[in-house]
Amino acid sequence: MNSNFAVEFHDVVKTFPTPEGGTVNAVDHVTLEIKHGEFFSFLGPSGCGKTTSLRMMAGFEWPTHGEVIINQKEMGHTPPYLRPVNTVFQSYALFQHMTVFQNIAFGLEMEKVPKPEITRRVGEALEMVKLGGMGRRKPKQLSGGQQQRIALARALVKRPEVLLLDEPLGALDLKLRKEMQLELKALQEQVGITFIYVTHDQEEALTMSNRIAVMNKGKALQIGGAVEIYERPNCRFVADFIGETNFLAGTIKAMTRDRVTVFLNTLNQEITGIWQGDLSVGQTVVVSIRPEKVRLADDDDKEIKDLRGTENLLRGKVVTTAYIGSDTRVVLDLGSGLRMRAWEQNAISTLDPDAYYSAGDAVRIYIPMENTLVLPEDVS
Amino acid sequence: MTTVPINKTVKKFSLVRALRENRVAQGLFLIFPANLYLFLLIVLPLLLVTGLSFLSRGDYGQVLFIFNPANYARLFNALYGKIMLFSLAVGLGTTLLCLLIGYPMAYYLAHAPSRTRSLLLFLILLPFWTNFIIRIYAWMMILRSGGFLDSILQWAHLTTAPLGLLYSPTAVMIGMVYEFLPFMVLPLYTSLEKIENSLLEAGADLGAPPWKAFLRITLPLSVPGMIAGTILTFIPAMGMFVVSDLLGGAKTILIGNVIRNQFLTARDWPFGSAASMILMLLTMVFTLYYTRKAGFGEELLV
Amino acid sequence: MSEKKPALWLRIYTFFAYLFIYVPILVLIIFSFNSQKLNLHWQGFTLKWYDVMFHDQQILLATRNTLMIAFVSTLVATIIGTMAALAMQRYHFPFYNTSETLMYIPIVIPEVVMGISLLVFFVLIKFTLGLVTITLSHIAFNIPFVALVVRARLHGYDNAIDEAAMDLGANELTTFWRVTLPTIMPGVLSGAMLALTLSLDDYIITYFTAGPGSTTLPLRVYSMVRFVVTPEINALSTLWVLIVFVILVIGQVAQSRKA
Numbered sequence: 001m002n003s004n005f006a007v008e009f010h011d012v013v014k015t016f017p018t019p020e021g022g023t024v025n026a027v028d029h030v031t032l033e034i035k036h037g038e039f040f041s042f043l044g045p046s047g048c049g050k051t052t053s054l055r056m057m058a059g060f061e062w063p064t065h066g067e068v069i070i071n072q073k074e075m076g077h078t079p080p081y082l083r084p085v086n087t088v089f090q091s092y093a094l095f096q097h098m099t100v101f102q103n104i105a106f107g108l109e110m111e112k113v114p115k116p117e118i119t120r121r122v123g124e125a126l127e128m129v130k131l132g133g134m135g136r137r138k139p140k141q142l143s144g145g146q147q148q149r150i151a152l153a154r155a156l157v158k159r160p161e162v163l164l165l166d167e168p169l170g171a172l173d174l175k176l177r178k179e180m181q182l183e184l185k186a187l188q189e190q191v192g193i194t195f196i197y198v199t200h201d202q203e204e205a206l207t208m209s210n211r212i213a214v215m216n217k218g219k220a221l222q223i224g225g226a227v228e229i230y231e232r233p234n235c236r237f238v239a240d241f242i243g244e245t246n247f248l249a250g251t252i253k254a255m256t257r258d259r260v261t262v263f264l265n266t267l268n269q270e271i272t273g274i275w276q277g278d279l280s281v282g283q284t285v286v287v288s289i290r291p292e293k294v295r296l297a298d299d300d301d302k303e304i305k306d307l308r309g310t311e312n313l314l315r316g317k318v319v320t321t322a323y324i325g326s327d328t329r330v331v332l333d334l335g336s337g338l339r340m341r342a343w344e345q346n347a348i349s350t351l352d353p354d355a356y357y358s359a360g361d362a363v364r365i366y367i368p369m370e371n372t373l374v375l376p377e378d379v380s
Numbered sequence: 381m382t383t384v385p386i387n388k389t390v391k392k393f394s395l396v397r398a399l400r401e402n403r404v405a406q407g408l409f410l411i412f413p414a415n416l417y418l419f420l421l422i423v424l425p426l427l428l429v430t431g432l433s434f435l436s437r438g439d440y441g442q443v444l445f446i447f448n449p450a451n452y453a454r455l456f457n458a459l460y461g462k463i464m465l466f467s468l469a470v471g472l473g474t475t476l477l478c479l480l481i482g483y484p485m486a487y488y489l490a491h492a493p494s495r496t497r498s499l500l501l502f503l504i505l506l507p508f509w510t511n512f513i514i515r516i517y518a519w520m521m522i523l524r525s526g527g528f529l530d531s532i533l534q535w536a537h538l539t540t541a542p543l544g545l546l547y548s549p550t551a552v553m554i555g556m557v558y559e560f561l562p563f564m565v566l567p568l569y570t571s572l573e574k575i576e577n578s579l580l581e582a583g584a585d586l587g588a589p590p591w592k593a594f595l596r597i598t599l600p601l602s603v604p605g606m607i608a609g610t611i612l613t614f615i616p617a618m619g620m621f622v623v624s625d626l627l628g629g630a631k632t633i634l635i636g637n638v639i640r641n642q643f644l645t646a647r648d649w650p651f652g653s654a655a656s657m658i659l660m661l662l663t664m665v666f667t668l669y670y671t672r673k674a675g676f677g678e679e680l681l682v
Numbered sequence: 683m684s685e686k687k688p689a690l691w692l693r694i695y696t697f698f699a700y701l702f703i704y705v706p707i708l709v710l711i712i713f714s715f716n717s718q719k720l721n722l723h724w725q726g727f728t729l730k731w732y733d734v735m736f737h738d739q740q741i742l743l744a745t746r747n748t749l750m751i752a753f754v755s756t757l758v759a760t761i762i763g764t765m766a767a768l769a770m771q772r773y774h775f776p777f778y779n780t781s782e783t784l785m786y787i788p789i790v791i792p793e794v795v796m797g798i799s800l801l802v803f804f805v806l807i808k809f810t811l812g813l814v815t816i817t818l819s820h821i822a823f824n825i826p827f828v829a830l831v832v833r834a835r836l837h838g839y840d841n842a843i844d845e846a847a848m849d850l851g852a853n854e855l856t857t858f859w860r861v862t863l864p865t866i867m868p869g870v871l872s873g874a875m876l877a878l879t880l881s882l883d884d885y886i887i888t889y890f891t892a893g894p895g896s897t898t899l900p901l902r903v904y905s906m907v908r909f910v911v912t913p914e915i916n917a918l919s920t921l922w923v924l925i926v927f928v929i930l931v932i933g934q935v936a937q938s939r940k941a
Binding site for chain 3: 400403404406407408410411413414415417418419421422423424425426428429432481484485487488489500502503504505506507509510511512513514515516517518519520521522528558561611615616618619620621622626636639640643649652653656659660663664667
Binding site: 058059060079080081085086087089090091093094095096097106107110111154155158 | 840842843845846847848849850851852853856860861864865867
């Protein structure tokens with residue numbers, strides 16, 4: 001079996017002792033494969049295990065159990081200086097007592113690359129991150145963004161199989177961060193090596209990655225592309241962590257291969273949708289409905305256009321509205337204390353106040369069945 | 381594609397490898413020389429002294445292995461008891477005087493404009509870097525009969541006869557305070573400097589007059605500095621025999637002098653050891669009490 | 683309310699306080715030029731005491747000894763102390779607390795006690811008192827001070843740079859030599875400076891651990907102050923103060939240049 005992945009985890013566990021005297025699994029039985037040339041991101045809240053996973057790839061932590069395979073060699077207990085991977089650190093970790101040139105040249109010195117070649121490659125690396133000519137400066141003379149690029153150049157100049165990036169854009173301001181996201185993505189496509197990226201910012205992950213691993217409490221909950229993760233989260237946590245969503249609790253009444261009918265307890269009505277995970281009739285579930293995926297209409301008896309007959313219907317009253325410009329965001333009261341958010345795109349430009357909802361309006365909420373996702377109540 | 385050189389030596393020496401991989405081993409390796417050295421040259425000697433304090437002195441000044449707790453009792457008799465109390469008084473007095481004299485200085489330093497401040501700090505440190513015996517000698521010159529002080533006072537017609545200040549407890553106190561003033565001023569300064577102006581402004585805003593703001597805000601916040609300064613002053617002051625030797629003459633004897641004499645002239649090592657133990661005890665109790673109260677402050681790291 | 687300048691009385695007080703500190707030193711310097719041997723009253727200006735001092739064999743010997751002891755003890759204590767600081771600041775190991783306490787003991791015990799205990803120790807193991815015992819003793823009290831200073835400077839150390847070095851291909855030893863050590867060097871030098879000063883200046887501990895033949899500058903100054911009392915001491919003192927002053931000024935200038 002020729003696996004030919006850049007990095008693989010086989011049932012990796014990392015255990016740490018806790019201050020109270022017990023242990024905790026920072027990484028809890030994670031198995032995954034990262035393809036060559038991929039831009040792969042680990043996404044999750046702080047403490048989820050994403051950084052620990054990255055560090056085990058770099059060699060700064062060794063797995064308590066399981067295998068870490070890099071380029072088809074088991075390297076779980078190999079020291080970092082013997083691995084064909086390089087890291088860009090969150091704090092940049094530039095050597096303050098060396099010049100920019102010496103920083104970048106350091107890795108090549110360790111490989112005993114001859115001097116003229118070092119000079120050439122360092123020059124190329126600086127050009128690649130658009131900082132040519134800064135070789136003589138010291139790190140503290142550079143701005144945060146520039147230091148970040150030097151850290152990048154320092155790692156890339158060694159032409160590693162895999163580049164590991166640990167929240168490298170965290171310290172930059174918003175505008176710079178967005179610029180750098182695009183630059184990093186372009187760079188990765190240009191250089192063609194595997195990038196493994198750690199972030200807690202979902203927008204960042206969705207923008208840059210080919211595939212994302214969503215992690216929580218040491219477990220990799222879902223691995224997939226941006227579309228798959230957003231449209232078909234496989235559990236409540238992922239649905240909640242990525243984007244915004246509404247949750248309604250209920251019990252499964254009936255199931256087919258592609259459809260499931262759920263009885264919503266509080267609203268005392270049924271709703272039909274698609275489903276993910278390990279479900280069976282009678283199980284308590286949670287229904288995830290994204291706010292932009294519903295359609296609102298005034299609750300008068302007028303006919304509604306473009307209904308296909310595969311929509312669920314809920315009724316509610318508008319509590320608050322927020323006009324964002326591109327869309328209007330509405331909070332609805334469904335009764336019995338349940339609330340729901342809905343976003344309607346302001347597709348037609350009009351100044352007519354009747355075209356926009358206001359507090360107190362009664363509305364009908366149409367939710368297509370494909371937009372009604374039924375998930376298990378809890379995964380972890 | 382680059383080739384990563386495999387370090388062959390890693391596989392050979394397993395001891396080095398154990399050191400490399402095991403962080404605990406690395407830590408122990410680094411602390412070992414210091415621990416060994418300090419154990420041999422600090423702990424062991426102190427234990428020897430402790431043991432020595434319970435032994436007896438032979439006729440020719442040698443040490444006899446006879447258990448003799450009387451050394452300790454002797455320390456509390458009329459003669460030595462007085463000396464101990466006197467040492468305590470000198471120690472406390474020095475500390476107190478340094479605190480009183482040094483606090484306004486430190487306060488000024490903490491609030492002086494920054495250029496003046498660095499100059500003044502430099503000036504306070506400068507004498508500290510010179511040898512302290514030299515500085516005591518300077519006071520000898522000033523305080524002795526017919527010396528500098530007497531000359532000035534007589535020239536100004538303030539006195540007619542020499543004051544005879546040298547070789548008295550007063551001279552010793554002057555010397556001690558002179559000696560330890562920087563040790564008190566610097567931690568105080570560090571502590572006071574950390575107090576943000578905004579706190580005093582808040583106090584004023586809430587209606588406190590300056591003297592009250594000082595008592596209720598500044599003073600309590602400068603306590604860590606006071607504690608650090610006290611530790612740096614009291615402990616050395618208790619063991620200081622040089623100052624009393626040079627400025628105090630035969631009349632002023634401190635516990636440090638007793639210890640020195642027992643070890644060098646009187647050759648009663650067991651008794652000297654006992655005196656040392658008492659001195660150690662006093663300083664340890666003091667240190668423990670204070671550091672427990674306020675924690676080991678960074679003010680000590682000036 | 684902007685930063686108020688401190689009150690006038692405070693300024694005057696501080697001025698007199700500094701006067702109190704510096705008048706003795708000034709008197710010392712002035713009287714080093716006094717031609718009267720007894721140094722009681724000012725007689726006339728002369729440089730002859732400086733000449734005497736430079737030819738004083740005892741002083742020259744004492745200076746040489748002091749410098750040798752200071753150099754050796756600083757070197758050894760800096761190495762051991764830096765290692766200890768690294769251990770305490772970055773590693774966990776059994777008996778950590780004991781090691782830490784052990785490190786602080788020499789700082790909190792009175793110098794007299796340390797001096798006599800070393801004397802007892804050397805006599806017991808029948809080690810002849812001399813320059814070697816002085817040096818060994820100096821190392822003992824220098825180690826904690828070096829460790830303390832280096833440890834304080836290690837506080838902001840970003841461990842990531844060590845990881846970065848290893849990530850780029852440097853093994854543990856190379857990382858220490860090329861990255862860790864250069865980064866902590868300012869702190870190490872600070873500690874070394876402190877150790878040097880403490881050793882140069884030390885009287886009490888040296889007093890107890892010196893043999894009959896060995897003398898250091900502080901010991902010599904002490905006996906001169908006790909028994910010789912000519913302006914030669916003033917000359918020596920003045921020179922000492924001057925050298926220290928020059929070194930400190932150089933140090934300040936060098937520091938402000940770096941920043």
